[in-house]
Amino acid sequence: MDLFDVISNDIKEAMKAKDKVKLETLRNVKKFFLEAKTAPGANDTLTDDAALKIMQKLVKQGKDSAAIYTGQGRSDLAETELAQVAVIEAYLPKQMGAEELEAALKTIIAEVGATGPQDMGKVMGVATKQLAGKAEGRAISAKVKELLA
Missing domain, CATH: 1.10.1510.10 (Uncharacterised protein YqeY/AIM41, N-terminal domain)
Known part of the structure; x- marks a missing residue:
């Protein structure tokens, strides 16, 4: 159904x-x-x-x-x-917690080979596709900025 x-x-x-x-x-x-x-x-x-x-x-x-x-x-x-x-x-998938989000983004950053803020676009492209429905775009963006800084 x-x-x-x-x-x-x-x-x-x-x-x-x-x-x-x-x-x-x-x-x-x-x-x-x-x-x-x-x-x-x-x-x-x-x-x-x-x-x-x-x-x-x-x-x-x-x-x-x-x-x-x-x-x-x-x-x-x-x-x-x-x-x-x-x-x-109630109908949406469970949202990721801060720790889960950070772990997932670290994995994505390693996969993409991002080294700094200039690679944010690459990371966001992959992250938004992989984490669609599991985390808000704002939260993903803020965490990526933090991790690449």
Whole structure:
């Protein structure tokens, strides 16, 4: 069962359970999935990789929105965003911890043969592909800068 079907089934479960936050969040996710499936060139298919990227984007947007709301003193809106982020994160692969990320990046740096900050592009290219879904781009970038400095 692919991610699209899992989300569709969980929407039904959220309706039965009368879980408004989960229902609203999953409906929003499914809307983005349907848009991706019907986009030109998509051939009415959506791979799990593409679905994960969409969900990661939604999580990032939700966290950014929550930070803005908090900065404006609207904690009620921030809590709503974070609740939706939590629902989406349940479907994403487990994120790497700081130690795991550092170990993985050290391995990638050794593979690529990077020696300094000038090699950051090489490392980031490989790292973002290998660690897609397991770590945020910002965290990868910050750690690579730290390790190559």
